[in-house]
Amino acid sequence: MAFRGEENSMHEKVDVLIIGSGASGAAVAWSLADTRMRILCLEQGDWVKPTDYPSNGRDWEARLFSDFAVNPNRRARPTDYPINDANSPIKVVNFNGVGGSTIMYTAHFPRLHPSDFKVRTLDGVADDWPIDYATLEPFFAENDRMMGVSGLAGDPAYPPKQPPMPPLPLGKSGTRFGKAMNRLGWHWWPSDSTIATLDYDGRARCINLGHCTPGCAQGAKASTDITYWPHAIRAGVELRTLCRVREITTDEHGMASGVVYYDAKGEEQFQPAEVVIIACNGVGTPRLMLNSVSARFPNGIANSSGLVGKNLMFHPYALTYGYVDEPLDGNHGPPLCLWSQEFYETDPRRDFVRGYTFQFSRGVGAIFEAIVSSQAGRLPWGEDHHRVYRKLVNHRIGLSAICEDLPEQHNRVTLDPVLKDSSGIPAPKIDYTISANSRKMMQHGIARAKEILAAAGAANICVESPILNGGWHLLGTARMGTDPERSVVNEWGRCHDVKNLFIVDGSIWVTSGGVNPTSTIQALALYIADSIKQRLANLFD
């Protein structure tokens, strides 16, 4: 079968074709740019202008429920694809546009710990990664510099690191939490965050718009459209937007030959390439691979292991919050500014293995408070509504346990037999359950969170566990390893089955750790790019 582009050579062959312009796609594009190869990135979304972000307008909170909803099924932009997540207690959260989900993240930026790479060795569960923390350490540092990380050196929970900017302010809620944690004798530390606290690389410093998650109008939050991409484009990388890739094609030798995609007009195109790099993260990547079938790869490209789409890990979030007497910061200021890793490492005295990070929340906006409290039945209808509401708004203090999810093959991404996106491409279907180990971990986190909230003087404690729209972290669905029967890519991101096909996003994670993953995803992408550069002479051997 010949595609349009193959017939008329509409598109010249590129050296490297990257699919997806988010956290990992941007990093790998920038890193490879210094090779002077011809590099093209295809992105299904478009550029998002800073003036489009909700914090520019009076309807800033309302837009969290419409065109800036975190759930793509609710948001339903033309650039989104639907996801059948009916069979999952945690719904997928993402964004499609230049910058990918870095447009729509909280900018909380912890790294995996050294122990996270040796889970089998240390705790006898899951598998070790084929690489370690030390391998990634220089790439963590490089990524911190490129993304512009604020934080504070000296955290005893981590090997030494030096964030390039000072930390976000504690504020009233951070101060209250700090005192509470000291009272309990538990670890806490200002978070590493990709929110600029100084003017940095063309970005203006944070002025506490407070509505960081759905994009930063000030440009203080590091999404890759304003960090990596300007540098990569200046270095010669081409970024083609509104191009939705349908499948990766292969030639008679089983090598990737390019991709078929739909352009901004919806017309089918073929783009040939010497090397293809997938950067669509833990749901988009297996979806694309499973849609890329051929006689040689009837179950999806590079899927001889049968593991493409399997071992989906989310990080179940257990949210616990309460209310204090004095007004706090509300939504003023970045929502996350502290973490605790007191319960991160495995403790044999507990009834679960592995652990979790606490992330402390500064507060929420007036509308969000009203909606959530109404749904929870805290906010009455009628005469008493006003009195009760005034005790809630700006009085909230809360924290979430980000629990490590261990890989389980029944947690998976497949293709939905019916649901398709607007281009007619089969949509992903999620089947996911929370494991017994994760449930015990969540209960432990809730119990400790209640102690912390009590020490912070909070009452009226509420729990949301798991957070329904909490599927921010999409990991594990094309795992990394040295054994082709038990992994999809090798220890430097190359598919075992297709030697010119690479994966650089969260899908290659072997285990999930208990931290927000973007920092490690990007460090991995830089490491893989570096591995490619080191092997250019014999890349396909």
Add this chain to the structure above:
Amino acid sequence: MPTIDLTAEQARDLRALASAIIPPSSAYGVPGADDELIFNDILGSLERDREDICRALTQLAALAGGAFADLGPERRTEVAATFRETGGAPLAALVRVVLLCYYRDDRVMRSLGQEPRAPFPKGHLVEQGDWSLLDPVRARPRMYRQVE
């Protein structure tokens, strides 16, 4: 007044229900959610929730045995209480739209001590806090597991 896809009777019921959810308060100096400005905002903001809201209003009319807006105050309160218990996802969508329009009204925001403005470009002040609180944490030994 725009009615979107609601019938005139549904719009009347929605306005009556909005008032039952958030009545005006002289004590706090705020209008109710049935205030003309706020209600117009509600009607103009149904968008993704229109179908759910129509469904909720159909349920409400069934519970009321006719137009909810025509019920007397006591019966309205009873029906609203029952509806809150049984309305499910369609009611949740309706209440969400009422709340997000109510709590962005200038008068309501001012009554809460909030400036009625967009966050950008003025931003907000957040105090740095006392970083010496970290001293006991700084003094802790290494917490992460050493990996050979």
